[in-house]
Amino acid sequence: MNEADQISERIAQHLKDQLERGGDHLQVKDKNGEHVGTVDHLAGDQLKLTRSDSTDGQHHFVPLSQVESMDAVAVYLNVARDEVK
Structure with missing residues (x-):
């Protein structure tokens, strides 16, 4: 497993933990700080x-x-926001 995969896995686990705790969904912001959306799951x-x-x-x-x-x-x-599908 390369370093990028380890980082992605760590982020995924942290996100899962955060979402499982309940509360509001996290915002998603692009590299310029612009609002892209809200995490569903x-x-x-x-x-x-x-x-x-x-x-x-x-x-x-x-x-x-x-x-x-x-x-x-x-x-x-x-x-950037326009690069998100």
Whole structure:
């Protein structure tokens, strides 16, 4: 397992732990600090974003490889908002 995989695995476990504790969903912000969406849940190696926070009413997914860091409030990405699918 390479270092990037270990980081992604650690982030995934931390996200799971955070989401299992309940409370509000975490915000997702791009590398410029712009709001991208809200985490619905972790789906494998991707964050599934809520439909209600989407401009097209659809779920969107963010691969963990695009996650730079997270804290108690938000998940921060290493890409700009327009690079998120």
